Amino acid sequence: MSIVSRLKPLVVKVLKELYSQDFREDDLTINITKPEFEGDYTLVLFSFVKQFKKSPEQLGKEIGEALLKTEPALFSSFNVIKGFLNLGIGDAYWLYFLQTNYADKRIGLRPANDKTIIVEYSSPNTNKPLHLGHLRNNFLGWSVAEILKTTGHKVIKTCIYNDRGIHICKSMVTWLQFGNGATPDSTGTKGDHFVGDYYVLFGVEHKKQVEVLVADGMSKEEAEKNTPIMLAAQKMLVDWENGDPGVRALWQKMNSWVYEGFNETYKKIGSDFDKNYFESETYLMGKEIVEDGLAKNVFFKKDDGSTWIDLTADGLDEKLVLRKDGTSIYITQDLGLADKKYEQFHYDQSFYIIADEQNYHMKVLKLILQRLKKPYAEGIYHLSYGLVELPTGRMKTREGTVVDADDIIEELKNVAKLKTEELGKVKDFNPGELNELYETIAIGALKFFLLRVDPKKRMVFNPEESIDFHGFTGPFVQYTHARIKSILRKEKPSATHPSTVHSQLLPKEKELLVLLEQYGTVLDQSLEEHNPSVLAIYAFNTAKTFNTFYTEHSVMNAESEEKKQLRLQLSELTSNIIASSMNLLGIKVPERM
RNA sequence: GGUCCGGUAGCUCAGUUGAAUAGAGCAACUGCCUUCUAAGCAGUAGGUCAUUGGUUUGAAUCCAAUCCGGAUCACCA
Incomplete structure (x- = not known):
């Protein structure tokens, strides 16, 4: 307590x-x-x-x-x-806390409760590689899920792959027309990047063809819809929906390339999922729910045959749920998927980690489920996060300002390598250990950078700042951990040494201990607010406070044996709490760096 | 236009269930490595908390208005 x-x-x-x-x-x-x-x-x-x-x-x-x-x-x-x-x-309180907790490697872990929470924290399109925005989404969701787990909840992590639709057909058509049978293997390109390149090429070709049509006298608006390549993509979408074997085979082949690429990236950033959903399998769901809702008069039909819900009583608009041709739209699929998830997992709460662009959509989703009196409706929770922007403004695919996930990780690994070599503290590491360290530092820097800011807020990603490993950064905290471990390799707190509970605390010792005692409260706060940034800030403050203590007092050459034991315990508790809080952010802490 | 979110140091951010002299990091400047890892530590400088009014013993925080920035309001996803 x-x-x-x-x-x-x-x-x-x-x-x-x-x-x-x-x-x-x-x-x-x-x-x-x-x-x-x-x-x-x-x-x-x-x-x-x-x-x-x-x-x-x-x-x-x-x-x-x-x-x-x-x-x-x-x-x-x-x-x-x-x-x-x-x-x-009195010191006795702090010392008792130290004595009873310093060796607890799983500090913060709570007993299990009976709540099941499903967390959907990744929803990539299979037509292009992951970028910085996806990373914030993934890091946040993963961390929130781990915070829920460590506080005793049963958590199911899910991913929804947006694996069908016109955007996918665009890459497919372009590959057919311009690919000449090239594959990721034949070109030595990572699968998701390979497919993404054709998506980009589609845009280039489309633009060229628009110009030709406009030169022939067509209006720009008309031309946008009628370029040969766009028409081909649309036809392919229809063929796909009709189950055309050739199109389906092509779709499967190209998607499999993308998944191979995604899996590599997910593995590197530590994203893992208990359950994957695919839009191609869920996009028809939800129609039954609409039928059901029509019968209950929750929805109504307009004269043209389209189906709507009236949300004006809740300050929103009328919202379409089925097109006049009876086909489903985005929200319909989401209704279906929410139902499917409940059927499979009987969740108490369902988290959606989705950017704040979709606040309205998520509000509508929850409201419809409430109107339908679904038992799980109250448990729908949209964890809305702000977009990641660059110092120059929003990332734009068309202007090529999107920061690619794999690229930024590689860049940070390089910085970690240069810095490590320059400092020369781990010259005895073998190549495998070195690579692992570089990755630990790179991913740690990136995750910390994206998680240290309140999720709700928009944030600016400054590439120059992100490669700085000083100050309020992941590597700073990692470094402090490595420093502590270096002491603990020399000597561990003695289990047989007489108790330190009657010691006198010096100001720097006490300051650190008082902060360490707050870990549980901070964890509570991050849980209640669904906010990993409070853990990031706390981990940084803890590291900083330890460094101050470390500079002022020697552990190994302490004034007395009792002081040494006390400081060894303090050091161990600090390292355990740094490791726990960083692990909840998905950040590994090295033994040496 | 309606709804929602934001505006705190040159930059990036804490602090926003009201509480003591508004805090960090970066950038700038000054010191500290024969001593447990200097990816560190200590210090200097930097603020009309967008503006105005109100509530209160007390306001960056609550209320109102205004200004600025962003998101959203598709038979797109």
Whole structure:
């Protein structure tokens, strides 16, 4: 139990005894004491002043004295400044926490509960490689899923492949017309990039053909729809839907190239899925749900035969759910997929990690499911994140400003290599170990960079900043971990050494320990907010605080054996907490770097 | 136009369930490697918290209005 959750009931109890008034723990404001004041935690008194008609100074004195009397073992001192009651917590509390937790490698892990949560955190199109936007999505979803797992939830990670549709046909048609039978193997190109190149080529060809048509007198708008290559793609889509064997075979072949490429990238970035869904298998689902909803008058038909839902009562519009020709649209598929997932996993909650461009769409999805009185509707949760932009603005495929996932990882690996060679600290590593280290650092830098920002907010990805391994970065935290491990390789805390619980803590020791004690609270916050960035910030602060401690005090050459043991324990606890919090972000921490 | 999100140091971001003198990192400048890893540490400098008004003992935080930026409102996905 964290210190704050221990303090609050005590204050409630004391207030009751002193003033015969009941307070809820939520009524209390207890913050960590600012460094410029004496004390560890601070109770803010202003809210009581009016109620009890006493001065803050007097209240503080009375409450402080009562607390000290009630728990003399916990509190060591108090002081009142203006409306703030600063409470000193005795070293014994912190030392007991250290003693009982330092060796826990799985610190933070909670007992299992009975909640099942399904997390959909990747939804790539199979016509082009993954880019920076996909990475934020993947890193975020993976991390949120791991946070849920470590706090005891059963989690199912899923991916939905958008593997059909006009965009896929564009790559296919272009490959048929211009590919001359080339394959990823024959060209030595990664499969997803290979297919993506034809998608780009489609755009180039299409543009050329538009110009020809316009020169022949067609309007630009008309021409856009009528280039030979566009018509071919549209025909291919119809053929695909009709199950044309040739088209299906081509589709399977090209998609398999893409999956091979995706799998390589997913493996590298550590994305894993318990269940894959494919749009080609789900795009017809949902029609039954619409039929059902029509019968229940949740939906209605217009004269042209199209099916709609009226969401104006909820401040939205009328929304189409089936086209007039009876074919389904995006939202229809999503209704079907939500149902399918529930059928398969009976989830309590269903998370969708999707960019905030789709806020409206996700609101509609949940609302429709609620109108349909689906048992799982309340559990639908859209974890909306902001787009990743470049310093020059939004990434645009057409302008070639999209940052490719594989490229950026490779670039960061190179930086890691150069930096590591320059420092020369791991000259004894074999090539395999070196490659692993470079990858650990590169992925760590990238994940930390994308996860350290509040997911809800738009963020700017500055390529120059991302290759900086100093300061508020993944490699900084990784480095601190390696530093600690270097000490612990020399000596581990002794299990037989007499207890350190009666030691005296120096300011830097205490500062670190107080921070380490907050790990559980931080984990709670990241869980409640579905926000990995609080863990990233915490891991950085912990590393920074350790480095300050490390510079000021020697562990191995401590003043006494007892001090050495205490610092070894502190070091081990720090490394465990850094490792745990970084692992929840999907970041590995090296033993040496 | 309706709805939603954002505007904090030169840049990137914390802080937004109200609380003490608004914090980090980068960039700039000054120091510290015969001592457990200098991918580090210590320090200097840098702010009308978009603007105006309001509520409050107390506002970056809550309310209102305004300005600026973004997203969305398709028989696209």
